[in-house]
Amino acid sequence: MAAITYDVGMSRWEPDAPGRLARAALDLYVGRGFEQTTVAEIAQRAGLTERTFFRHFADKREVLFAGSRALQDFLVDALASAPESATPIGAVVAALEATGPLFQERREFARQRQAVIAANAELRERELIKLASLGSAMADVLRKRGVADPAASLTAEAGIAVFKIAFERWVSDAGEPDLPQCIRQSFAELKSVTAGS
């Protein structure tokens, strides 16, 4: 698709510039490797300028993690607005299941992103840090909901473990299950393994 640009006063408005840049970046990361790809190449492939790239992303690594903040905000809101009657783990799992629509129709993107991350130690570390940060944010909300420690921390850690395993399955399973279903199964499995001592 050719790049369509509109002149809006002094600057240009690029329709879905972040999406096009992310798509171009991922194609290049998959095709030639994350390390070998430059921002100039990403911009060129997206039919945009490097300047536009840097208006949306701090560097080529951030293309892969730009959604992390939105995911965290979504989970925090979902958890904070869970009914008071919900158990801590019930509220966490429901919040995780509610992320389904955020990822729907992005499974192929998520799958390729996961492969790029798996191939690079620095990116794997960044992904771990992102997950840990999600866990801390959820534990904070649980504390605000009156859950004491260590239950708050353990519930959040359990939620992150469930999400991590469910997400891996969702992106890799040939049967293309939906993400909320993977989360419910992963949680059922966690209950089953922790019960078996």
Add this chain to the structure above:
Amino acid sequence: MAAITYDVGMSRWEPDAPGRLARAALDLYVGRGFEQTTVAEIAQRAGLTERTFFRHFADKREVLFAGSRALQDFLVDALASAPESATPIGAVVAALEATGPLFQERREFARQRQAVIAANAELRERELIKLASLGSAMADVLRKRGVADPAASLTAEAGIAVFKIAFERWVSDAGEPDLPQCIRQSFAELKSVTAGS
């Protein structure tokens, strides 16, 4: 205590040089901050040379993580030699409990180490990566023991969550509980929170 050195042929044997360097490093990290401490200062405080420091540690960060490899090897061995009749989570928790003697009499060191790590983003990330690596190693052993995924991954993740929370409690609790006891309590709590959905 003055540094005692022995001439052994061309080189010198420094009794417990790594221990003295680690102790000196931690004193400085706590006293003036990790960033502000140099290897020269650590060596001087330990009564040793910088060259001796670099014979034992790659850099000042590694002083804090030198025990990680030994811990991982210990856990892998303990898990691999668990009785066949043990459930996966039972074997993981028993292996974690068995680390108690490794840390005993090192609680003050562990407490100070934790404080230094908590104050520095780069060190917190390194600690997360270390824990994730422990989890991967335990999941590998479980797979070799015939546990299928996702149970292997979830059991290892659950074990890491239990260990993390237990260790934090062990270093910070004024009642000075022992580590295996904290691990048992943390595991009981995880069972309780995951059951409550």
